Amino acid sequence: MSNVLVLHGFTSHPTLTMGPLPETLRKAGFTVAQPTLPGHGTRPEDLRGVRWLDWLQTAREAYQALPEPRAVVGLSMGGLLAGWLAAEHKTAALVALAPALGFKNRLAYLAPLLHHVKPWAHSTDPAEEARRRARSPNYPNFPTVALVQLIALQRRVPELLPRVRAPALVLEAAHDDTVPEAAVRRYFALIGGPHKGYRVYQSQHDMLLDPLAQQISDDIAAWLKEKLV
Template sequence: MAKTKRKPKIQISRHAQPFLYKGGKIGVLFIHGYTDSLWQIRHLARELHQKGVTCMGICLPGHGTTPEDLLNFTTSDWLSSTKRALVDLRKFCQKVYVVGVSLGGNLALSLAAKDPNLVDGLICVGTPMFIKNQELFKFLIPIVSKFKKFWPKRIPESKKELCRRVGIYDKFPLKSVLEVIEFVDKNRVEVAKVKIPVLIIHVGEKLYVDPKSYQYLYDNLNSKKKEILKVKDHRGNSTQRTIFKKSCEFLEI
């Protein structure tokens, strides 16, 4: 009898691998952005761990492998993955916070709106409430996707090899982009139900995030404790130190 061929499992890039650094009873879950990688925020987790914080990072399904892999997953998969991680972290931590970058913040906001007991506080870094030119995208993507499955990201040639190595994708699956836009639209309505403390990191000149997102989020949260920290770029060394210091103050670590 012929053996059934199994589809080989796609390996996650070493730099995009999920992590767990066990510490004390305060836990922080790190969620990367859409088509991005944990590589960008792992250093912050290590610094918090040095302060005795338990830090967990999840690789959202379809990420850290190939852009084609993203076609197999939806925002529902990412929400489920995030919720499982929060439940797991809660098993050995008394307080659980989230650092969500871009779409990672949207996922956490959505879960906090549905179940306030899942998360004790949230730091949203460059999280969109509006996508630039989103109405144009909604119109064009259904047309363009008939001929193209992917759209290239604006990545300088000098950085493409680094992105490939650390699990950051160089193109967007158009089908997935449309779903993300629709998810962000729904998220705008949900944020009024969020009552936990939220620190909003306003990242200047993010390519796809409409700048009005940050003030909208601040104005519509139902949180008693909420702040906005404005930075130029969350990847610079001095800016990262500022974000780290402010995050520790906000989380009272």
């Protein structure tokens, strides 16, 4: 029996945002662990005071609690943490969906300078915010200081990815409005192992809430079964 750690993204709901993937993996014969990263799954205010090291430590503890062989799958920020764990440990396989190694909105990088005067990051259009709430279980807004922590994590991952020797699969969302294609391709290029694949889906950033979510989940399960035989 193989074991898979599934890591959600920044401001994502720890279970709902992962769509059909966890159940698809279980049906394929995997044991699945889904930790809730600190500050998530409750209310946006709970992200205040959480450090990127807290996210990493929670992911690390959940990973180490699984028996070997262990694979790790991460979405967005979860993809960064998954890459970190695969660099630290002799991981059986790594899957990263839209890993957040960069932002399309370059203003996000002003967060370390502006969080004192702009404590919250959210849509300024109430109608758009209401539509987003209706279609996504993720937080509709978040403390700007939490974005500072994500940026800090983002800046540390590139130096670790060359240490990843596990078979790796990186998935790009062609219609991603959050993470640019260049960032996903950079993540892929930095992975050090020779056995790695890259796939593009006609999806939005939340690939597992997308109409293609079941296909993506089936593809991940099939790839993991192939690599973990």
